[in-house]
Amino acid sequence: MTMRLALLLAPPRLVARGEGVGFRWFALALVIALGGSTLVAADQSKKELRAKLADLQKRFEDERQKTVMERDATFRELAELRVDAAHQLLLQALANPKEDYVAKEQILRHLGENATVLAAATVLTQGFDQVGDRSYHVIATAFRGMKDQEAVDWLFEKGWKNLPALGAKAQAAFMQVFTSYRDARAVEAAQKLLGNRKLKTATQRDLVGILTDAKDATSAKKVRKLYKWGDPDLMVAVLRYAQRLQLTDFSDLITGGLEDDYWQVRATACDIIGASLDASLLDRLLPRIEDKIVAVQVAAIGAARAIGGEAVIEPFYKALDKTEGRAKDDLIDALIFLTGRDLGTESVSWETWWKANRGKVAIGGISREEYERLISEGATGASGKYYGLRILSKNVTFVIDVSGSMEEPHKVKDKGGDRKGGDDGDSGHTGVNPEGDEKGEKKTKWIQKPKIELAKRELRGVLSTLAKGVHFNIIQFSGMPRAWKTELIGMDEEVLESALGYVDSLAPGGTTNVYDSLVLAMNDPKVDTVYFLSDGAPTAGTYQDHATILQKVTEGNSLRKVKIHTIGFKLDPQAKELMRKLAEQNQGTFVDI
Structure with missing residues (x-):
């Protein structure tokens, strides 16, 4: 019905007056007219949809022998229709054992992006058997972002009930989807599922x-x-x-x-006791400093350090003679933090000082700034220093930024020629004012060199000081991280020569992938200390948001407790804050160059 027809239906006299009954009649006629137009438009839309679906169905059949890349546009368009008939066609392809698994994975991605109740219910119940466990990660990723509220409602009202019927890997994938949504109904489902013996x-x-x-x-x-x-x-x-x-x-x-057979449980118990600050539990906690697992030693040292007080000083310095590597490094860090002094790596120095000063000094911990200063200026460890950071660990990885910005110049003190050590000989710090001091003493000569060359020189220097038997690796990163070796390798003369050659080959270019570089470094189960050098904010990788990177790295490192030292070249304030927090929350120290 058109506007003209509406006017014809209304009595002319009343329409002309535009008031009373005539006006109401006109309004009703107008609504009918517009409703009719909507119905006509809806009918036309249905016809267009049917035509589009028919065309896509034909394309789908005609393209069966083509490559997945050639078929992908059809998969996407079918999914984007978001109607059951289109999705049913894609779901049938998932159920077809002859269908290529790469094609199935593309279909899953498109269905997840355009999920309906039908798609979600089919994939998250039957789909696991249809695609095979090699593709479970695609399901877990694709269906975490469902935009259809009805599909999400199905997940929390009905979907979870099928969880016990799934296999172990399928349950894991389902739970990745389930836990990705902040929905109050998840608690009720968890309460009902908890303790079900069919659940892994x-x-x-x-x-x-x-x-x-x-x-x-x-x-x-x-x-x-x-x-x-x-x-x-x-x-x-x-x-x-x-x-x-x-x-x-x-x-x-x-x-x-604390006494459990599993090291993960012992380490967690240490963490919780440390967080409680309950000094009455020190007697039970301190023996774990000599645990056979480094991660437990580190957790116990960290917990006792958090509780603090005079009661932990003697056990700490006595343990220096019974521990080595990473645990010894953490003991020294704890002693420095609690006493405000760096007396080196030998127990005798600490014992002598403690006997003379016990009861005379406060053992309450120092500020982070003072702590970092003492760490960078302290006594050299058994295997030298890297930007002022001692190296006592026997299982370390050096991660170095080779992004394009590392080609930019950086001002350093001129030492009269290149050397294998650091850029200035001052524990990684650039040292004096380039304009001279207030007394008018001779000004220091400054030169500019590309940051990558300064970083390579420092790395060559520290590699040359590593003791035989220390296991290490080197990871370079820009857009993607690349490791020198697939795992830590023990230092010897031949290995040193190879490592120095690898360092010499490093060249800048590309973006900055912080997150994946740290993950690659920590993926080696033997590494316990990472030295991470970068000059910029994240611009590539799985995660680029600073808060997310910090959260993911720290959570993933909660049990392993890999010590992450961070070294920053001329960082902007936001990047500096990220690097500082990465170190602080992962047992490390931040050095600002």
Whole structure:
């Protein structure tokens, strides 16, 4: 019905007056007219949709013998229609055992981006069997971002009920999707699923994580029972649940965890006791400093350092003679922090000082700035220094930025020629004012060199000081990180020559991938200390947001406790803050060059 027809339907006299009954009649006629137009438009839209669907169905069949790349546009357009008939065609392809797995993965990505209830319900139940576990990661990634609220509603109202029927790897993929949404209904589902024997321990751990984040104390009894399942990761989750909710009736699990067979549990128990600042538990905590696992030693040292006080000083310096590498490094750090002094790596120096000063000095810890100054200016360790940072660890990785900006010049003091050591001989700091001092003494001569050359020179210098038997690796990074070796390698003369040659070959170019470079460094299970050098903010990689990088790295390092030292070349304030926090939250020290 048109506007003209509406006018014809209304009595002319009333329309002309535009008031009373006539006006109301006109308004009604207008609504009918517009409604009719909408119906006509809707009908036309349906015809166009049917035509589009028919065309895509034909293309889909005609392209079966083409490459996945050639077929991808059709997959995408079918998914974007967001109608069951189109999605059903794609779902049938997933169920076809003859369909190429790469094609299936592309279909999954498009369905996840344009998920409907049909797509979500089919993929997250039957889809795991249809695509095979090699493609589970695609499901987990694609369906974390569903925009259709009805599809999300299905997940939290019905979808989770199928979880026990899935295999272990499928459960893990499903939980990645499930936990990616902040939905209050997840807590209710977790409460009902918790303790189900058909669910794998990794799934139970994720459920405990949901209840931990929600601070759900109503499930405490069921959570505690999971501790007896004997899986270390699940036991750690239970302890973290107790810590978050401050459940005193779990204290026996925490203190008992110090003696557990699993190192992960022992390390977590140390962490929780340290966070509690309960000095009454020091007697049970301190023996863990001599644990057979370095990660537990580090956790115990960190916990005792956090509690602090005179009671920890003697155990710390006595342990210097019984530990080596990373644990010894952390003991020295703790002593420096608590006393405000750096007396080196030998216990006798600390013992002599303590006997003379016990009860006369405060043992409360110093500021971060003072701590970093003492670290960078302190006594040299067994294997020299790198930008002022001692190297005591026997399992280290050097990560060096080779992005394009590393070609830019940087001002340093002229030492009268190149050398293998650092850029200025002052623990990585540029030292004096280039304009001279107030007394008018002779000005220092300054020169400019590309940052990459200064970094390479410092790295060559420290490599030349590493003792035989120290295991190390080098990772260069720009857009993507690349490791010199696939794993840590022991130092000897031949290895040193090869490493120096590799350093000489480093050339700048590309962007800055901070996150993936750190992950690659920490992926080696033997590494316990990382020296990370960069001159800029993240511009590439899995994550570029500073807060996300910090969170992901710190969470992933919560048990391993790899020490991450960071060295920054002329960083902007935001990049400097990221580098500083990466070090602070991962047992390391930040050096600003």
